Amino acid sequence: MTPAAGPPAAWTLRGVGxxxxxxxxxxxxxxxxxxxxxxxxxxxxxxxLLPGLVDLHTHLREPGGEEAETLESGGRAAAAGxxxxxxxxxxxxxxxxxxxxxxxxxxxxxxxxxxxxxxxAATVGLAGKEAVDVAALAAEGVTLFSxxxxxVDDAGLVLELLTAMARQGTAFAQHxxxxxxxxxxxxxxxxxxxxxxxxxxxxxxxxxxGRDLALAAATGGRLxxxxxxxxxxxxxxxxxxxxxxxxxxEVTPHHLLLTDETAARRGPALKVNPPLRSAExxxxxxxxLRDGTIDLVATDHAPHPAxxxxxxxxxxxxxxxxxxxxxxxxxxxxxxxASGAVDWAAVARVMSVRPAAIGGIPGLAGRPVTAGGPATxxxxxxxxxxxxxxxxxxxxxxxxxxxxxxAHRVVLTALDGRITHGDRPAG
Ligand SMILES: [Zn+2]
Numbered sequence: 001m002t003p004a005a006g007p008p009a010a011w012t013l014r015g016v017g018x019x020x021x022x023x024x025x026x027x028x029x030x031x032x033x034x035x036x037x038x039x040x041x042x043x044x045x046x047x048x049l050l051p052g053l054v055d056l057h058t059h060l061r062e063p064g065g066e067e068a069e070t071l072e073s074g075g076r077a078a079a080a081g082x083x084x085x086x087x088x089x090x091x092x093x094x095x096x097x098x099x100x101x102x103x104x105x106x107x108x109x110x111x112x113x114x115x116x117x118x119x120x121a122a123t124v125g126l127a128g129k130e131a132v133d134v135a136a137l138a139a140e141g142v143t144l145f146s147x148x149x150x151x152v153d154d155a156g157l158v159l160e161l162l163t164a165m166a167r168q169g170t171a172f173a174q175h176x177x178x179x180x181x182x183x184x185x186x187x188x189x190x191x192x193x194x195x196x197x198x199x200x201x202x203x204x205x206x207x208x209x210g211r212d213l214a215l216a217a218a219t220g221g222r223l224x225x226x227x228x229x230x231x232x233x234x235x236x237x238x239x240x241x242x243x244x245x246x247x248x249x250e251v252t253p254h255h256l257l258l259t260d261e262t263a264a265r266r267g268p269a270l271k272v273n274p275p276l277r278s279a280e281x282x283x284x285x286x287x288x289l290r291d292g293t294i295d296l297v298a299t300d301h302a303p304h305p306a307x308x309x310x311x312x313x314x315x316x317x318x319x320x321x322x323x324x325x326x327x328x329x330x331x332x333x334x335x336x337x338a339s340g341a342v343d344w345a346a347v348a349r350v351m352s353v354r355p356a357a358i359g360g361i362p363g364l365a366g367r368p369v370t371a372g373g374p375a376t377x378x379x380x381x382x383x384x385x386x387x388x389x390x391x392x393x394x395x396x397x398x399x400x401x402x403x404x405x406x407a408h409r410v411v412l413t414a415l416d417g418r419i420t421h422g423d424r425p426a427g
């Protein structure tokens with residue numbers, strides 16, 4: 001009996017590790033975009049393969065914000081960061097709040113280097129007054145709803161949205177920011193007085209999370225908390241999960257690494273929403289990511305033109321670019337402090353497996369790198385490099401990590417066998 005011949009090999013990665021597996025491997029990619037074969041190799045010094053990264057929270061700006069980013073440039077930035085799938089937030093112009101606009105966005109995104117999954121707005125025009133037609137958008141394939149950039153502040157509206165989520169099996173992602181508490185706050189409250197600007201207190205985030213957890217409990221609707229940034233928010237999510245509530249949470253790379261003191265020192269270039277928090281908060285979100293209280297890392301990639309970040313604290317735009325440096329940041333969080341060895345299975349969990357599951361695309365992404373599966377992965381090497389001086393794939397440069405050195409770098413990304421970043425291996 002001869003085994004059926006598979007499609008011919010298109011290219012082969014030699015001597016690589018695979019997240020979650022011991023040993024070194026040659027990974028043979030077939031020309032139909034699947035992994036034809038994984039065979040033992042003597043070494044694993046070619047880097048480590050992770051399933052393609054999935055970003056549940058990206059601002060790609062197009063349509064309407066092309067000065068800052070386009071689907072094409074954002075797609076290149078994502079691929080350079082190891083991402084194969086990104087969820088595009090709805091706060092574009094026009095807002096993604098109808099099935100027609102979802103279809104239009106998908107059409108615009110055809111041919112870019114990542115799969116773009118449209119997030120549906122939660123309220124019409126992001127106005128916070130009237131829920132979108134959740135059923136119609138879900139029928140169009142939308143799995144995640146969010147007004148991100150803005151909080152859905154009205155409790156009755158959140159109740160209505162979560163009821164609709166329960167009915168459709170979709171999730172509501174809340175940008176937790178109480179308008180009446182935060183007002184015009186721009187930096188973490190403890191450093192605000194020293195800078196002479198209004199503060200953005202932890203309670204502004206925690207009050208909304210506490211309320212929405214009660215509404216998730218009342219409705220059974222899935223609630224996802226965007227960019228958790230405080231120790232108090234972590235405690236709320238931890239307790240809700242213990243109670244079995246349908247809640248998930250994300251943290252951004254910048255909230256894992258940077259503090260309000262750094263923001264105070266470096267100025268409005270680091271203005272972001274929610275703001276960079278205290279060292280204690282950073283310790284809390286790191287611990288929560290490691291123990292699974294926080295499910296995943298999402299970039300909140302928020303490109304802005306330079307002129308909107310080089311002005312006063314109050315005039316500056318909120319937001320940081322993040323797609324191209326997320327992986328090395330997360331690798332630092334999961335590195336053993338003594339040996340430097342990275343827990344790659346944990347990195348794959350928080351950057352691919354969990355976001356794919358929560359985003360409702362587990363058949364497409366977040367799958368282990370296995371023979372017969374899609375060649376959808378990224379290759380990471382231990383390599384010292386400095387972020388920024390060679391420029392960015394993103395159309396914007398408002399990264400908080402310009403000039404910083406990292407210990408790991410994404411050297412190749414593939415989506416269904418198509419190389420979307422890096423050089424095609426010889427042979
Ligand atoms: Zn947000």
